[in-house]
Amino acid sequence: MKKNALLFCAYFLFCLKVMADCTINTAADFATCSGGIATIPAGTTVNLTADVTASNSITKLVIAGTLNFGSDLTLSLPANTQIEIVGAGTITNSGACNANKRIFIGGTSVASCNGNGVNYSFSELVANGGLRALSSDVSSNSPICQGGTLTLTATPSGGIEPYTFLWSKTLGSGSATFSSTTVQSPNVTGLQAGQHTFQVVVTDANGGGQSVTRTIQVTVNALPTTANAGGDQVGASTCGLTQVTLAGNTPAVGTGAWSVVSGTGGTFSNSTSPTSTFTGTAGSSYTLRWTISNSPCAASTDDVTITFNQNPTTANAGGDQVGASTCGLTQVTLEGNTPTVGTGSWIVVSGTGGTFSNSTSPTSTFTGTAGSSYTLRWTISNSPCVASTDDVTITFNQNPTTANAGGDQVGASTCGLTQVTLEGNTPAVGTGSWSVVSGTGGIFSDVSSPTSTFTGTAGSSYTLRWTISNSPCVASTDDVTITFNQNPTTASAGGDQVGASTCGLTQVTLEGNTPAVGTGSWSVVSGTGGTFSDVSSPTSTFTGTAGSSYTLRWTISNSPCVASTDDVTITFNQNPTTANAGGDQVGAGTCGLTQVTLEGNTPAVGTGAWSVVSGTGGTFSDASSPTSTFTGTAGSSYTL
Structure with a gap:
């Protein structure tokens, strides 16, 4: 029987428990099954036609086989x-697939046809191979070091979500502080070293x-003893030495080791001894590290500085800088010696x-105040040894104030004008004086005053120089240009030419005045098409269009002064068209x-009008129309 059952399982690519506790062939079998495992055999379809309680x-x-829900039913x-x-087992439905076709376990709805509102749909149950028994793995980030945070994680599978969790510490010394005992992955702190x-x-x-x-054992490692490398040995006590005895602490937990963090050539007599001797080079400074380790926890370190001090090089501040070479300077380069020992x-x-610029450089630049004298000291120190010093004098001779003659x-x-007030600057250093560089006949009211008045000739231009001197330094100068500009001659464009004298003309001779100061120029202010024979001649001819009127402007300019202008009107009057009645x-x-x-004929020039010369009572329909109608009295004669 058992052999035949195994062959049956292999044929359908699955394996059932050979002797099922009960077999479900119809929906009614659910209620009568008395065994622990109920099986719907392969090839069997169990149709639910009513709610079933197993x-x-x-x-x-x-x-x-197949479990089929015929309508909105519950198993x-x-x-x-x-x-x-x-194997080929499945859960199917007839009709609409909805949330009312359900499977309950212990009163909890765990699956429905479409999965709405529950853990699984029927198709998900089939894809998952059913609903498995609850299981869980447990893991942690152990081992950790004392003072660290332990993270525990439960990873459940099977059963029906949601899952609940309850954590506790069952073995190990001391207490534990959980971030929460009811979450899937709590953090735990406050653990003592050891097994928990x-x-x-x-x-x-x-x-x-x-x-x-589920249980899990974790390891909490003890932290190493806090390292103490002892006090720095950098004082006068090491002057001239190349060897010292170190003063590290002895570890209660872990092992200690000395190392050189910085410095060249040092050696330890015993690198694992907290009181090892250390030998180095005269004049060198070393940073040594005492490390106490207890793997895998982070090591504890502490550094100590050992300096084998030397006496400093003898200082030389260089020669004094007090002569003409410092005129105008406020900065010099110093000439101290470079230390072989010390700084x-x-x-x-x-x-x-x-x-x-750099107080530690022997050739630093030094910046001071113009006109001031300084005593500077170059000190070479190699603390804690006695420093060496030397002094130098620096004098910054002043150049005169930079001259500014003011704006042109x-x-x-x-x-x-023929007189202006000058605008030179008042010297802060030195004295000032005005002079004429170019131009004839000008005079100053006070040559030493920066705001002296200067009188010159109308129409002349002058270059003046403001000189500020402070011997023996080079004088400073600045030039300014003064131009006494003349206003142009007042323009006169001549009389208007608008009367009968221009009838039939298209050209006239203009009558502008000749400038005594400046230059003249004609321009057309209004009117179209006119031209001048010579725009700069006051008596230029002007040619325009018959029947047009022009406003012409005669402008006399002498920049930068305001130009003078005058306008004249020129009208080229036309004779009227010859009348034909x-x-x-x-x-x-x-x-x-x-x-x-x-x-009557239509005028090309002028306007026409009918009038009655002789005859009584006649009227025109339009006296200005050449083809007006004329109404008179029957039997009368009119001259129009």
């Missing part, structure tokens, strides 16, 4: 029942809830406000008429 004896439902299984779907055991109880949502308990530093012994006065502001209308064509159409 026997409490069932602990697992194995579906090798209720006992609490903690497992579902296993094997933790337990987690994982419960799922299957009916009354399945639970599994140099400049300070100001006397004098105010000086600064060094060449613009419109000098038009019509048309033929007399005195024949048979007027018999019986009192109205005729006139035949």
Whole structure:
């Protein structure tokens, strides 16, 4: 029987428990099954046509055939029942797939046809091979070091989500502080060094809830003793030495070792002894590290400085800088000697406000105040040994204040003037003096005053120089240009030419005045097409268009002064078109008429008008129309 059952399993590519506790061939078999495992055999379809409550004896439902929900029905299984779907086993439905076709376990809805509102859909149960028993793994980040944070993690599988967790510490000295005892992955702090055991109880949502308990052992390593390398040995006590005895602490936990962090050539008599001797090079400084290790925890380190001090090189501040070479300077390069032993530093012994670009450089630049004298000191130190010093004198002779003669006065502001006030700067250092560089006849009211008045000739230009001197340094100069500009001659464009004298003309001779100062120029202000024979001639001819009127402007300019202008009107008047009143209308064509159409010509130049020369009572329909109608009295004759 057992052999035949195994062959049957192999044929359908799955294996069932050979002797099932009960077989489900119809929906009614669920209620009568008395065994622990209920099996729907391969090739069997169990159709649910009503809600079904399974026997409490069932602990697992194995579906090798088909479980079909015919309508909105419920299959209720006992609490903690497992579902296993094997081979070609499946769960199907007839009609609409919805959330009302459900499987309950222990009163909890765990699956529905479409999966709405529950853990699984029918198709997900089939894909997962059913609903497996609850299980869980547990892990941690052990080992950790004392004072660190232990992270525990439970990884459940099977059963029905959601899962709940309950963590506790079961073995190990001291207490433990959980970030939470009811989360999947709590953090634990406050653990003492040593071995600790933790337990987690994982419960799922299957009916009354399945639970599994898992434990894990973790290791908390002790931290090494805090390292103390002893006090620095950098003082006068090491002057002339090349060997010292170190003063590290003895570890209670872990082992110690000395190392050189910085410095060249040093050696330890015993690198694992806290009181090893250390030998180095005269004049060298070393940083030594005492490390106490207890792997895998982080080592504890402490550094100590050992300096084998030397006496400094004798200082030489260089020669004094007090002569003409410092005129105009506020900065010099110093000439101290470079130390072989020790470091140099400049300070100001006397004098105010000086600064060094680099006080530790023997050739530092020194910046001071013009006109000041300083005593500087070059000190070579190799503390804690006695420093060596030397002094130098620096004097910054002053150049005179940079001359500024003020802005040029060449613009419109000098038009019509022969005297201006100068705008030189007042010297802070030195004395000032004005002189004439170019131009004739000018005089100063006070040559030593920066704001002296200067009188020159109208129409002349002068270059003046403001010189500030402070012997023996080179004088400073600046030039300014003064131009006494003249206003242009007042323009006169001549009389208007608008009368009968221009009738029939298209050209006239203009009558502008000749400038005594400046130059003249004609321009057309209004009117179209006019031209000048010579725009710069006051008596230029002007040619325009017959019948046009022009406004012409005669401008006399002498930049930068304001130009003078005058306008004249030129009108080229035209003779009117010769009038033609048309033929007399005195024949048979007027018999019986009192109205005729006139035949005057249309004017090319001017405007026409009809009038009655002789005759009584006649009227025109439009006196300005050459073809006006004329109405008179029958039997009357008119001269029009």
